[in-house]
Amino acid sequence: MEKESQTMARYDGRRFDELRPISFKPSIAPNATGSVLVSFGNTKVICAATAEKKVPSWLMPQSAEKGWMSAEYSMLPYATLTRKQRPVSAGKQDGRSVEIQRLIGRSLRAVTDLSKIPGHTIWLDCDVLQADGGTRTASICGAYVAAKIAVAKLIEEGSIKEDPLIDAVAAISVGLLGDRAILDLPYAEDKDADVDANIVMTGSGRFVEVQMSGEEATFDNEQLCDLLALAKKGISHILQLQQKAIKEGLE
Amino acid sequence: MEKESQTMARYDGRRFDELRPISFKPSIAPNATGSVLVSFGNTKVICAATAEKKVPSWLMPQSAEKGWMSAEYSMLPYATLTRKQRPVSAGKQDGRSVEIQRLIGRSLRAVTDLSKIPGHTIWLDCDVLQADGGTRTASICGAYVAAKIAVAKLIEEGSIKEDPLIDAVAAISVGLLGDRAILDLPYAEDKDADVDANIVMTGSGRFVEVQMSGEEATFDNEQLCDLLALAKKGISHILQLQQKAIKEGLE
Amino acid sequence: MEKESQTMARYDGRRFDELRPISFKPSIAPNATGSVLVSFGNTKVICAATAEKKVPSWLMPQSAEKGWMSAEYSMLPYATLTRKQRPVSAGKQDGRSVEIQRLIGRSLRAVTDLSKIPGHTIWLDCDVLQADGGTRTASICGAYVAAKIAVAKLIEEGSIKEDPLIDAVAAISVGLLGDRAILDLPYAEDKDADVDANIVMTGSGRFVEVQMSGEEATFDNEQLCDLLALAKKGISHILQLQQKAIKEGLE
Amino acid sequence: MEKESQTMARYDGRRFDELRPISFKPSIAPNATGSVLVSFGNTKVICAATAEKKVPSWLMPQSAEKGWMSAEYSMLPYATLTRKQRPVSAGKQDGRSVEIQRLIGRSLRAVTDLSKIPGHTIWLDCDVLQADGGTRTASICGAYVAAKIAVAKLIEEGSIKEDPLIDAVAAISVGLLGDRAILDLPYAEDKDADVDANIVMTGSGRFVEVQMSGEEATFDNEQLCDLLALAKKGISHILQLQQKAIKEGLE
Amino acid sequence: MEKESQTMARYDGRRFDELRPISFKPSIAPNATGSVLVSFGNTKVICAATAEKKVPSWLMPQSAEKGWMSAEYSMLPYATLTRKQRPVSAGKQDGRSVEIQRLIGRSLRAVTDLSKIPGHTIWLDCDVLQADGGTRTASICGAYVAAKIAVAKLIEEGSIKEDPLIDAVAAISVGLLGDRAILDLPYAEDKDADVDANIVMTGSGRFVEVQMSGEEATFDNEQLCDLLALAKKGISHILQLQQKAIKEGLE
Amino acid sequence: MEKESQTMARYDGRRFDELRPISFKPSIAPNATGSVLVSFGNTKVICAATAEKKVPSWLMPQSAEKGWMSAEYSMLPYATLTRKQRPVSAGKQDGRSVEIQRLIGRSLRAVTDLSKIPGHTIWLDCDVLQADGGTRTASICGAYVAAKIAVAKLIEEGSIKEDPLIDAVAAISVGLLGDRAILDLPYAEDKDADVDANIVMTGSGRFVEVQMSGEEATFDNEQLCDLLALAKKGISHILQLQQKAIKEGLE
Numbered sequence A, B, C, D, E, F: 001m002e003k004e005s006q007t008m009a010r011y012d013g014r015r016f017d018e019l020r021p022i023s024f025k026p027s028i029a030p031n032a033t034g035s036v037l038v039s040f041g042n043t044k045v046i047c048a049a050t051a052e053k054k055v056p057s058w059l060m061p062q063s064a065e066k067g068w069m070s071a072e073y074s075m076l077p078y079a080t081l082t083r084k085q086r087p088v089s090a091g092k093q094d095g096r097s098v099e100i101q102r103l104i105g106r107s108l109r110a111v112t113d114l115s116k117i118p119g120h121t122i123w124l125d126c127d128v129l130q131a132d133g134g135t136r137t138a139s140i141c142g143a144y145v146a147a148k149i150a151v152a153k154l155i156e157e158g159s160i161k162e163d164p165l166i167d168a169v170a171a172i173s174v175g176l177l178g179d180r181a182i183l184d185l186p187y188a189e190d191k192d193a194d195v196d197a198n199i200v201m202t203g204s205g206r207f208v209e210v211q212m213s214g215e216e217a218t219f220d221n222e223q224l225c226d227l228l229a230l231a232k233k234g235i236s237h238i239l240q241l242q243q244k245a246i247k248e249g250l251e
Helices: A002-007 A057-062 A095-109 A135-156 A221-250 B002-007 B057-062 B095-109 B135-156 B221-250 C002-007 C057-062 C095-109 C135-156 C221-250 D002-007 D057-062 D095-109 D135-156 D221-250 E002-007 E057-062 E095-109 E135-156 E221-250 F002-007 F057-062 F095-109 F135-156 F221-250
Strands: A022-026 A034-040 A043-052 A068-075 A121-130 A169-177 A180-183 A195-202 A207-214 B022-026 B034-040 B043-052 B068-075 B121-130 B169-177 B180-183 B195-202 B207-214 C022-026 C034-040 C043-052 C068-075 C121-130 C169-177 C180-183 C195-202 C207-214 D022-026 D034-040 D043-052 D068-075 D121-130 D169-177 D180-183 D195-202 D207-214 E022-026 E034-040 E043-052 E068-075 E121-130 E169-177 E180-183 E195-202 E207-214 F022-026 F034-040 F043-052 F068-075 F121-130 F169-177 F180-183 F195-202 F207-214
Touching: A022 A135, A022 A221, A034 A135, A034 A221, A043 A135, A068 A095, A068 A135, A095 A121, A095 A135, A095 A169, A095 A195, A095 A207, A095 B095, A121 A135, A135 A169, A135 A195, A135 A221, A169 A221, A180 A221, A195 A221, A207 A221, A207 B221, A221 B207, A221 B221, B022 B135, B022 B221, B034 B135, B034 B221, B043 B135, B068 B095, B068 B135, B095 B121, B095 B135, B095 B169, B095 B195, B095 B207, B121 B135, B135 B169, B135 B195, B135 B221, B169 B221, B180 B221, B195 B221, B207 B221, C022 C135, C022 C221, C034 C135, C034 C221, C043 C135, C068 C095, C068 C135, C095 C121, C095 C135, C095 C169, C095 C195, C095 C207, C095 D095, C121 C135, C135 C169, C135 C195, C135 C221, C169 C221, C180 C221, C195 C221, C207 C221, C207 D221, C221 D207, C221 D221, D022 D135, D022 D221, D034 D135, D034 D221, D043 D135, D068 D095, D068 D135, D095 D121, D095 D135, D095 D169, D095 D195, D095 D207, D121 D135, D135 D169, D135 D195, D135 D221, D169 D221, D180 D221, D195 D221, D207 D221, E022 E135, E022 E221, E034 E135, E034 E221, E043 E135, E068 E095, E068 E135, E095 E121, E095 E135, E095 E169, E095 E195, E095 E207, E095 F095, E121 E135, E135 E169, E135 E195, E135 E221, E169 E221, E180 E221, E195 E221, E207 E221, E207 F221, E221 F207, E221 F221, F022 F135, F022 F221, F034 F135, F034 F221, F043 F135, F068 F095, F068 F135, F095 F121, F095 F135, F095 F169, F095 F195, F095 F207, F121 F135, F135 F169, F135 F195, F135 F221, F169 F221, F180 F221, F195 F221, F207 F221
Parallel strands: A068 A121, B068 B121, C068 C121, D068 D121, E068 E121, F068 F121
Antiparallel strands: A022 A034, A034 A043, A043 A121, A169 A180, A169 A195, A195 A207, A207 B207, B022 B034, B034 B043, B043 B121, B169 B180, B169 B195, B195 B207, C022 C034, C034 C043, C043 C121, C169 C180, C169 C195, C195 C207, C207 D207, D022 D034, D034 D043, D043 D121, D169 D180, D169 D195, D195 D207, E022 E034, E034 E043, E043 E121, E169 E180, E169 E195, E195 E207, E207 F207, F022 F034, F034 F043, F043 F121, F169 F180, F169 F195, F195 F207
16 A cells, blocks of 8 residues: 555655645845745745735725725746736736735635724735745735734834734645645646645634635535545644744744 | 524525525527526626637637637626726726636636637626626526527537537525525625625536635634535526526527 | 619618617616616617716816716627627727717706706716617617606605706717618618718707718718708607606606 | 997907918928928917828738728827826826817828728827817818828828828817807807817818717707808818918928 | 048037037917927927926925926827827836936926925926937926926916026937047937937036946946036037027016 | 044944945745845845746847847835835836836846847846835846846756856945945935935946936036945945855856
């Protein structure tokens, strides 16, 4: 059996349920309120949380009671092997980036008590420095670390009174490659996967977002459950690494 | 028990697992290759499938072997109670529309064999005439009916040889309102729901897309399973209505 | 003579001075303040009138005394036999649409006492569902019906006190095909016409707009008079159909 | 009677049927193929005709047999007493400019045999240096002079063989101020006029365009005829001035 | 030696240190507060200064104490031998124009006491009518004359109290063609120059801007000094012509 | 004297002719052909050189003989203490960025033999991670290092044959603070400086670009010479650091 599992091992030698090496390097962008460079293998994303003393106009009437949190996601032109044109040159953001930044924003707001940042917007900027699969889930993981560091700084300087982040949040990609559920897909696996899923969970083990898509493929209930279980396992580990990174970032 | 379920009944008198009245009115836009006006209660969407004899430039090298299918989703300015500015006046499509049209496109491509429409793009246009919750799932249901009618016409006129739609596809929204899982949410329920989910399934009962989001809320494994079961039940019924509509549309 | 006129009859069998079948279907878009689906033969336009409690910024200083009325015209992508790119994808509205929506706005304002809708803007949205010539004149005819229904609703709910529409308004296309003046041109005739004219008149028989253009052709005084007489005849008939539609829409 | 007509004289002392002082100054922009500075009183427009050896993409298939002629109209920011933002700063051309440049293009094409400029586009640029009413009709008058000079140069240098301009074209504004039809309205009269009309005619006395609009007003058949007669008179005089200017420009 | 310098003379017969014929024609655009048509040989630029009673939003807090001065530069489409697309058609201003208008703005602000135009913005519009090299330096020279005329008018009408222009400002291009430093380059020389420099100086002989660029070439300290000396000589002469033009413009 | 110079020392303790600590960290973005993170004190810029096998359309006819090199410069939103909106959200690149990226492009092209990269474009992307003055000169210094590393890789993989970079290039900012010329200004000094200059020089000691601007101030010949001398000194030192970084990057 051992032999078979070895022949079936992933092209980078990982087990099917194994994460890539993960690291969080705090303070990559010192002018942000909080920042971190997050790496999942060769995927590297600059995550920065910046507080602004204003809220979107549609929130104005309630701005004394509530704040806002919003994400922006972008690929740097040299993040991919083929240079990607900047959004401002293309004239607009591509649809994929719009979809991703909406996911990041929703994921962080799900663990945030917006009434604890009245009159403030916390921006979560995620700029991909190197793309090798899983940039959206890495962005969520890094955005949480950056936000946590930013919040500590805002409390320290007296801008806000209490920590609005009421739970931790982390995310991971899982997928089906043939019949096999695999964890944390790099680009080489992602492009061949039949089903691509992104799972976001809280520190207390609850789901925030479940997104499973078959591009020119479908999946059944059992496969769905396998993917969720695999994601849960990966997220538990990431949550521990985030706590360690936040501690370091606040030292 | 009856008493309790009555007090807990939904504001429009439906049971928790009951769909709104659904209808498909074919040939709403006769210049399209196929079209339908789909209604889920007060939600009404014009769905049109139009074939074009060209493919996106990135597909060019393989255009002799493969075609493409792409969706565009838009709210007409008078679809909502407060008038919504046109995208061209706002200068760009809003993020929500971008996210929705990408979902519609992926959902239809999951049941399409693109090698059977070489050199063609089938456009799926979904324009919301009246919005009352569930516009994205209604759009997917209508787009499938429109596409099926269009494909029959393309075969008849000799543009393509075989039906590229290898399975049916339908979608429905489900949500958690407090602890209760409910089916097919109108706007009044949608805005209060803690968890909002959109499920897309094939005629053969497999998943195409599972999207569950907590906006400022989370959910556990059991709730996830309840929502999926409820969606499955609703989709079975919609699939039958679609078949009937397609038959009528082709008469 | 009868024989000759028969051989010269129009390709769809109509007489030179005959309108296509015209219908107005009210409440096509129930979330608008007033709406109607207008058909002139195969030309079908969704016309919606929506009231907004604000005025354009340039009118601000006088907004206590005066309101505004403005039109937006757009072709749905599947209105034509060849799919038409959406304005937001093209990056801007095409010149033809700009010209048409300005004409619709001026035509309706000519029969409106803006001092009777202080602080309000009434938007007239005209979205072409099927295009077969005469979409701009059909839009004007439908916009008037939608506006009249909307105004009744605004008076009923107490938003405004008096009917600002001080006269009816209707429009029709006429053209010269060779030496012959013809009424209500479908696309097949429109593309071959030497002179293309759009005439807008009030219920009391006065002109609001006279637009006659020769694209690579010219016309003399007599032809101009023939075209005006023909238009006048057609408009009289349309005005009656509008009154009937408004009555039905208000029931 | 003389006394009465004197009290009723126009604010600048002109008779009701009198044109403002008109001049054409050729070669204002020597790098254009042909150019002229046209003045109608204080209204001054730079008109330039420039030939380009390519045609719009939609004309491509017939470009060996046919060319194109297209106009662009713009107000310089300092043409009006209050500075007008440039179109590129506003993000798009205003609707009025779009409407005007389409009118200029159609007017010139009506007297042009496009088969005599195969493979070429002649651009007619009209930039308003000083605006005091009647900029669109002054633009048409100037564009014809510029085009005629350009064509002579194109024939001389061998780019084209024959003159494509088969007739002359000129335009003037007329309007109703109360009951009185007046010719060539400056801004002070234009803003108070009940009906505003722009008439374009050929050298042989035929109409090219008739545009009459009541902004919040209407007009009857008799008024329409009075306006046409007045315009015809004014245009006859302008046509003579154009011929003189063309001669000077070609010397 | 004389013979050699003759063979080396510039293609238009000028000496290396000789300016092209320069003229300033005031009041080219009478609706502007001040305006001038400046010519350097075949380079012709319309320069207009227009006062607006508002300031950019970022200056708002200090608008009671300070005003602003800003430039916009544009090529008219027919200024060059090959027609140049309008910025609004291209969708954005080209980088070269952005760079030039920022230079014009800085140059004029360097001689302006902004505290003397509180609450006002003075716009300096420079539209190139004919381009033959040196359009940016001609624009600066003309903008100063237009601004000076505008300021006199603003003082006269009581809008401002004192002249904010505390010194004169003029500019010229110099360049290296091979080893030779030459003054005031037309396009024919500019395209072949190894080093291209634009120098802006005040009436009192101080530098405002020094910009020297080698496009695919470099230069040393001695060459830099030669270019500065040549520019200084040219600017002295231009400053005298400006004073004369201002006097004429104010008569 | 020592006492005086101490009181006059710069706020960060540096001498007037002293550079900030400078570092180059290679391979910051491994998917680029060459990349480096350059730091001048707290100013940090990601510089990436990426080769693309195509040239701009205007260069097409000569693309067999020549390639192109072009720069793009952008501030990341969290580079400044107050968050800066992304260009795509603002709808266009700001004028300052346009000016800077044109300077970077010209500077690198001045030391490049474009005939040695036929058919290729080398993109130089400079994204500011932290902004504290001198971002444009740091970008030029970093872009050269990134380009040199990229070129080595292109030669190694056989894409090009010879090194197109025929000389080194570096840049530094200098300025006048009162009467004192100072080297390498951080933001705190830059915002108070009377004259702001950016000097670009080659490895062989020749000038590529000299840009000196007084914003609401001017300067004389002696000050200009002092600034150039100071810049020359700083650049000599940077050129050595660049050589060391390139060596490390190629190991």
